[in-house]
Amino acid sequence: LPGCGESRLGLTALLALLVGVGLLAALCSLLQGTLVARLNARLAADVRVRLADHLLRQPPSYHQRIGPGPLLGALTADAEMIALHLGNLVPAAFGVAAGAVVWSLTLGGGLTGAGVPVGPAALVVAAVLGTLGLANGLAAWSTGRRTGASQERAQRARDVALGALTEALDGVEEIQAHAAEDQESARLGWRLREQARRQERVALWSALGGSLTQVVVVVAVPALVVAATLLDAPTAALAVVLPSLTFLQAAIGSATALWTQVRLTRPALDRAAGLLAETPAIAEPARPRPLEHLAGRVRFEAVRFAYAGAERPVLDGVDLEIPEGRVTAIVGDGGSGKTTLLRLLVRFADPDAGRVLLDGRDVRELSLRELRSRVALLRQHSKLFARSVRDNLRLGAAAADDNTLRAACRTAAAEPLLAKLEGGLDAMIDPGAANLSGSERRRLALARVLARNPSVLLLDELEAGLPQAMAERLLADVRAAVRGRTCLLVTHRPDLLQADEVVFLAEGRVAARGTHEELERTVEGYRRLLARRREAAEEGGEA
Ligand SMILES: Nc1ncnc2c1ncn2[C@@H]1O[C@H](COP(=O)(O)OP(=O)(O)OP(=O)(O)O)[C@@H](O)[C@H]1O
Ligand SMILES: [Mg+2]
The missing domain is CATH 3.40.50.300 (P-loop containing nucleotide triphosphate hydrolases)
Structure with a gap:
């Protein structure tokens, strides 16, 4: 450990500091994990409770029109999706922002340490950040739209499957009385498989978003080297910038993943909001008239x-x-x-x-x-x-x-x-x-x-x-x-x-x-x- 010289005390202090920081990091990650899990669970319960209360007050025509599939979907998978992603959004966004700031400071420090003046160093930081951010943003935007659209289709397929499942379980005696188990099982199987197929599409588009951001770094690194060579940048500066790119890309990659999460959550959020916003066809009177005594005419x-x-x-x-x-x-x-x-x-x-x-x-x-x-x-x-x-x-x-x-x-x-x-x-x-x-x-x-x-x-x-x-x-x-x-x-x-x-x-x-x-x-x-x-x-x- 250079800098500690021969001092045993210095080395011990440094090691203790490292262990301390490590333990603190472990504690923070445990806290974050449990807090986020708690937040998610409560958020999911809140969404469910509000939706369930709202649905219980809707008139029969509403339930007849919508059917059990979408309502069950909203109460189960949608509520979980909303809680999971909304709960993760804040810590993840914080992580991305902190990553970018730490990277900028480290790179800026490294560059000035290598003899680059502050002005050009800041320019390099901004240029690298901007280029990678823009490229990642484009990649995320293009796949994000598809991810959202395929998620909507997956949601519909899930509604159909849930509706069919509810109906089959409710009518199991009817099915058996008609010896129609094979027929109904095939029908149900098709719907459940269709749901899985739709889900695969969602996974495909969101994975594509992730890998496109990796492609960005593969393209960006040689491009930066070429640009630096053309601009006669000092080799020492390049030696500082290049290794730090992986760290930056990881931070920006998290931002892309965040965007994918937003697109995945949108259909669930839209539907929950739509269900909650619906005004019941059977409205309560604005000023109800009390009935003291009812004769029954x-x-x-x-x-x-x-x-x-x-x-x-x-x-x-x-x-x-x-x-x-x-x-x-x-x-x-x-x-x-x-x-x-x-x-x-x-x-x-x-x-x-x-x-x-x-x-x-x-x-x-x-x-x-x-x-x-x-x-x-x-x-x-x-x-x-x-x-x-x-x-x-x-x-x-x-x-x-x-x-x-x-x-x-x-x-x-x-x-x-x-x-x-x-x-x-x-x-x-x-x-x-x-x-x-x-x-x-x-x-x-x-x-x-x-x-x-x-x-x-x-x-x-x-x-x-x-x-x-x-x-x-x-x-x-x-x-x-x-x-x-x-x-x-x-x-x-x-x-x-x-x-x-x-x-x-x-x-x-x-x-x-x-x-x-x-x-x-x-x-x-x-x-x-x-x-x-x-x-x-x-x-x-x-x-
Ligand atoms: N929820 C509904 N949505 C659409 N049409 C309906 C609904 N309920 C009943 N109908 C239709 O309205 C008509 C009257 O239905 P209703 O249930 O009032 O008849 P009913 O006299 O009670 O018959 P039953 O003696 O068979 O019980 C029927 O033709 C039926 O098909
Ligand atoms: Mg009747």
């Missing part, structure tokens, strides 16, 4: 509604007033708009024309939360979650105690089911409610609606698919359970229900209304519909 006023892209409206001039506290059966052919009518009442969609009123107030004037807590919809294909029975029953009634839940179960005649399930309210429901029969699912779903103690109940085909005796019993139980409340009940068996009134929907409007006996006596279409239903029940329902 329902009125459809010249309601017209068409689904997006449909040629004809489903409902076209529905006028219907339903007094409070009555059980009204909604009857009509398949596809006549019964479900749609109920969905308008809870604002799963808004009418294109006309109004839906609750106690004389347009439902669009109420906050969605208030509306849906007072008007409970039991969907045609209602879903139970893979949680305990208690947590399922508390879905819309988080504060309900066990007594309330048991009372709801009693009214929905779900008590025998509670007794049968090991653990009662603590029993777990399997994914897809696979451990329950069709009628058990419906009874629990009914109890869940009743636990909320709503003023208006909308029940969509509670009895569909059940054998006649079971349907009859369920409808009788419902009739007792909803006493005193407004209840709109879509049913295929108004003859079993004994509703206060039956509303017969046909051709997008109310074709007739009255008691079941009146309609059966006077309305030909109604009579034919019921005859068909009874026939179907006798053929298959009792089996």
Whole structure:
């Protein structure tokens, strides 16, 4: 070690300094690694939480339009991509800037030490920095665009694959029942492979960006030597500049890699921002009107509604007033708009024309939360979650105690089911409610609606698919359970229900209304519909 001379002390101090610096560097890199990892994890969680919250508030038409693939993609891969690259961006950019500054100072010092005056030394530093920066920038820009475009295509392919996977897993019994495993596996395999192919393209373009920057240094070094020779530069200066180029190129190469990362992240960022910026089609009123007391009067006023892209409206001039506290059966052919009518009442969609009123107030004037807590919809294909029975029953009634839940179960005649399930309210429901029969699912779903103690109940085909005796019993139980409340009940068996009134929907409007006996006596279409239903029940329902 020249300069230390014979001094043992000097040598020891130098070695200690080296070890100290080394350890400090190790500690810094550990800190940087863990901090960046923490930052990434938190950022990913933040993005996911915000997106998930936003998606849960979007109306059904939104989810129908976009489908699960892109939404799952945004929540998983996109969120990770954003966090990974954004989290790395700041330390990496800092590294690049620090590298360039250290290089400039070292080279400048080296040149002046070799006898080059300060002015020309600064010029050399600027020229080398500029040339390499520009060449690298061009290389990064040209491949960066392609990288970004291929990343967008990879994102779309991933969305398709995720959508297909979700659908296949959701419908695995359907696939097996049709012995279609081979067919579906091939379909899925093609999509997953397509996604991998797209990903390969992305890797190719970003690798090309990296290798182009290496080409830059290969070209730049001889070019600089030639330029220096032509300019009669001193050999000592050249001897200082050339070895330092590798270090500089490493710093600039990191900048190129950074740019590639930015291009890779753009599609994920754009999509997350686009999803978050979308204003929901079902808007909350600017100034919601509170509902102190709800009697439960329902009125459809010249309601017209068409689904997006449909040629004809489903409902076209529905006028219907339903007094409070009555059980009204909604009857009509398949596809006549019964479900749609109920969905308008809870604002799963808004009418294109006309109004839906609750106690004389347009439902669009109420906050969605208030509306849906007072008007409970039991969907045609209602879903139970893979949680305990208690947590399922508390879905819309988080504060309900066990007594309330048991009372709801009693009214929905779900008590025998509670007794049968090991653990009662603590029993777990399997994914897809696979451990329950069709009628058990419906009874629990009914109890869940009743636990909320709503003023208006909308029940969509509670009895569909059940054998006649079971349907009859369920409808009788419902009739007792909803006493005193407004209840709109879509049913295929108004003859079993004994509703206060039956509303017969046909051709997008109310074709007739009255008691079941009146309609059966006077309305030909109604009579034919019921005859068909009874026939179907006798053929298959009792089996
Ligand atoms: N989300 C949707 N997007 C597009 N069209 C829809 C949607 N839901 C229903 N439709 C269409 O609207 C029409 C009415 O559907 P709706 O579900 O209201 O009928 P329904 O009377 O409840 O029938 P069912 O007795 O079979 O349950 C149908 O022709 C259906 O194809
Ligand atoms: Mg329906």
